[in-house]
Amino acid sequence: MEKINRRTFNVKLTQALAGAALLSHIPLSYGLNSGRQDKKLGIALVGLGGYAGGQLAPALLKAEHCYLAGIVTGTPSKEKEWMDKYSIPKENVYNYENFDNIAKNDAIDVVYVVLPNSMHAEFCIRAAKAGKHVITEKPMAVSVAECDAIINACKENGVKLGVGYRMQTDPYTNEIKRLVAEKPMGEVQYISSDAGFVSGNNPDQWRLNKKLAGGGALMDMGVYAIQSSIYGAGANPVSISAQEFKTRPDYFKEVDESITAQMKFSNDVVGNMFTSYNANANRLFVSFRRGWAELNPCHSYGPLAGRTSKGEEIKFPFERYYQQTTQMDSFAKHVLTGSTNFAPGEMGKRDIIIVEAIYKSIEEGGKTIPLDLGDMGIVKV
Amino acid sequence: MEKINRRTFNVKLTQALAGAALLSHIPLSYGLNSGRQDKKLGIALVGLGGYAGGQLAPALLKAEHCYLAGIVTGTPSKEKEWMDKYSIPKENVYNYENFDNIAKNDAIDVVYVVLPNSMHAEFCIRAAKAGKHVITEKPMAVSVAECDAIINACKENGVKLGVGYRMQTDPYTNEIKRLVAEKPMGEVQYISSDAGFVSGNNPDQWRLNKKLAGGGALMDMGVYAIQSSIYGAGANPVSISAQEFKTRPDYFKEVDESITAQMKFSNDVVGNMFTSYNANANRLFVSFRRGWAELNPCHSYGPLAGRTSKGEEIKFPFERYYQQTTQMDSFAKHVLTGSTNFAPGEMGKRDIIIVEAIYKSIEEGGKTIPLDLGDMGIVKV
Numbered sequence: 018m019e020k021i022n023r024r025t026f027n028v029k030l031t032q033a034l035a036g037a038a039l040l041s042h043i044p045l046s047y048g049l050n051s052g053r054q055d056k057k058l059g060i061a062l063v064g065l066g067g068y069a070g071g072q073l074a075p076a077l078l079k080a081e082h083c084y085l086a087g088i089v090t091g092t093p094s095k096e097k098e099w100m101d102k103y104s105i106p107k108e109n110v111y112n113y114e115n116f117d118n119i120a121k122n123d124a125i126d127v128v129y130v131v132l133p134n135s136m137h138a139e140f141c142i143r144a145a146k147a148g149k150h151v152i153t154e155k156p157m158a159v160s161v162a163e164c165d166a167i168i169n170a171c172k173e174n175g176v177k178l179g180v181g182y183r184m185q186t187d188p189y190t191n192e193i194k195r196l197v198a199e200k201p202m203g204e205v206q207y208i209s210s211d212a213g214f215v216s217g218n219n220p221d222q223w224r225l226n227k228k229l230a231g232g233g234a235l236m237d238m239g240v241y242a243i244q245s246s247i248y249g250a251g252a253n254p255v256s257i258s259a260q261e262f263k264t265r266p267d268y269f270k271e272v273d274e275s276i277t278a279q280m281k282f283s284n285d286v287v288g289n290m291f292t293s294y295n296a297n298a299n300r301l302f303v304s305f306r307r308g309w310a311e312l313n314p315c316h317s318y319g320p321l322a323g324r325t326s327k328g329e330e331i332k333f334p335f336e337r338y339y340q341q342t343t344q345m346d347s348f349a350k351h352v353l354t355g356s357t358n359f360a361p362g363e364m365g366k367r368d369i370i371i372v373e374a375i376y377k378s379i380e381e382g383g384k385t386i387p388l389d390l391g392d393m394g395i396v397k398v
Numbered sequence: 399m400e401k402i403n404r405r406t407f408n409v410k411l412t413q414a415l416a417g418a419a420l421l422s423h424i425p426l427s428y429g430l431n432s433g434r435q436d437k438k439l440g441i442a443l444v445g446l447g448g449y450a451g452g453q454l455a456p457a458l459l460k461a462e463h464c465y466l467a468g469i470v471t472g473t474p475s476k477e478k479e480w481m482d483k484y485s486i487p488k489e490n491v492y493n494y495e496n497f498d499n500i501a502k503n504d505a506i507d508v509v510y511v512v513l514p515n516s517m518h519a520e521f522c523i524r525a526a527k528a529g530k531h532v533i534t535e536k537p538m539a540v541s542v543a544e545c546d547a548i549i550n551a552c553k554e555n556g557v558k559l560g561v562g563y564r565m566q567t568d569p570y571t572n573e574i575k576r577l578v579a580e581k582p583m584g585e586v587q588y589i590s591s592d593a594g595f596v597s598g599n600n601p602d603q604w605r606l607n608k609k610l611a612g613g614g615a616l617m618d619m620g621v622y623a624i625q626s627s628i629y630g631a632g633a634n635p636v637s638i639s640a641q642e643f644k645t646r647p648d649y650f651k652e653v654d655e656s657i658t659a660q661m662k663f664s665n666d667v668v669g670n671m672f673t674s675y676n677a678n679a680n681r682l683f684v685s686f687r688r689g690w691a692e693l694n695p696c697h698s699y700g701p702l703a704g705r706t707s708k709g710e711e712i713k714f715p716f717e718r719y720y721q722q723t724t725q726m727d728s729f730a731k732h733v734l735t736g737s738t739n740f741a742p743g744e745m746g747k748r749d750i751i752i753v754e755a756i757y758k759s760i761e762e763g764g765k766t767i768p769l770d771l772g773d774m775g776i777v778k779v
Contacts, residue, residue, distance in 0.1 A: 207677035258641055258764050264666040275668050277660040285645040287656050289672050296588035296685045304677045383639050383764035
């Protein structure tokens, strides 16, 4: 918990840093952290569904640089349970109506939005306006326009923004990035990414509701496949085409069930992608000029597993590691010290640009859609 | 080598069998084999390139039911080398001009056409007219019309026809077929197949010549991916769409470099496919309702390798096995005993129907092309 009002502090500092002339004169260690590394940031989770309760809250118990300081829920019955379980004081508990009062609560440094997709933009913007740093669960939002609104709100309010891309700080993912960047097997020429699971028999879940989810498999698992395609290729796509398959129209009434997509990347890599709510697939294959590497599983909570054509296993010595702990600690360090933000808002927006291009291609019968992304969202490791 | 003239024998028998009324009255063991299992069929290889010399001829040395009896070559300098190496008598050596005289040579039972793709039809038809059973290397031919011409020529001349699909009798392939048919992990829901290699720096090879090859990666490696997609799905596709990628237009002047294709199968399986002359990929992934199986490598000369989501390795106890031996022995047994033809002409034709649909989809900007294949080419194991 912070004693000073970081909001005011950071807003002023960011405004100062916006003057480029000043930037080189302020040591980052002075401005952005100044001895703060020993402090833990207080995180408030917004939306206490399965992911918040099953993954994020337990992960925060293991974090070094942040902790579960508050909750925001629309379900009053959850308040006491969470307060007891995680020693959260009553004053750090909010509902969706009084959420904006969080601005006055110095115990909360970061707001992590874990609501259904279509609610991300509203709560990210409200959090930014409250002067809180923001993490939004993936997909960042359900449209590029909403992503822009979130990015702008964070800029205007001088707060940091991250997307809940736990894979970007996963060691297996980073080993693939290393192979791609250091080229021990040569240049990448082809990548294939699959991300899907079989949706259980629960037709009332928000993920099947177009208005709440913004889309189906693509908005959920597809975003993982887009992410791994891009770090597997080591570049952004310059064009994309896509197709939709629906075999259970009675169940997937409003949203996409399975989608295939094909990408050409700026470095001439070809990519093949599949995402589904009706098939199990959890893989990344990277074909280099002189070999290959793969992760399977690739997108789950870990530990992941991988291997290369050299017969080597990709394996990290964690008996059990928590992707979400690493992810939130990384973002907290970014806030505290100015270290790299491995999942910035621009990355989340880029992925939604790709999602929109995929839906557009499907609408247009599989037409190839050009993309002009440059290096948007590419973070050098 | 056979003492009696099988051509006359088989033509008469086939004509007799064509009368369905008779079929149930003739025990297959009487008509088609009658004690022939101990005989080896004489095979003549047509076209003595790298595949014939490096794979088929050595494989025939290990075969039980056939042997290398003759050669047909357009390169006179190869004649003596092959005659010496494989003890082939001069009278079993032909060139492309005098090839039709093979009709009078009782030592030759089967003609195996290993020429560039565009020459398959001509030599298959000439072989059939000479009364010889026919194996044609894959792709069966460069158009559906040519496939029909081959099938008709074989029917008219009462000879058996097989395609050089060595995977169809491979034990790894058959283990996948078993998992698909017996469903220990449930129904298949998704399959992904990749077949490609990086074409060496030899711009003059016939495989890059549209007239000789009929196409590029798709006609060559793509046919493997089509094959494994279908046995992986356990059904034929009912629609397909495709895209072409070219990153080395100076090298791949006339033929396709990389192609992605998407299939919906008659049993609602979704398929994703990739083939390339510019990327290494050699995989089949089959996603079942409750697990997955994969082969990698999947399309090479073997031994292949595979595993399942249960942590089981798919492995067969061959120190070194020869796919081509099994393939040619299987076809020889089919000729000798009427056993199953695991790679009949209808299968080869079906795959070229799919190849043509892929090229059509590419021409039409990725449009989905319906396919009306029924169970064409599906062989029950």
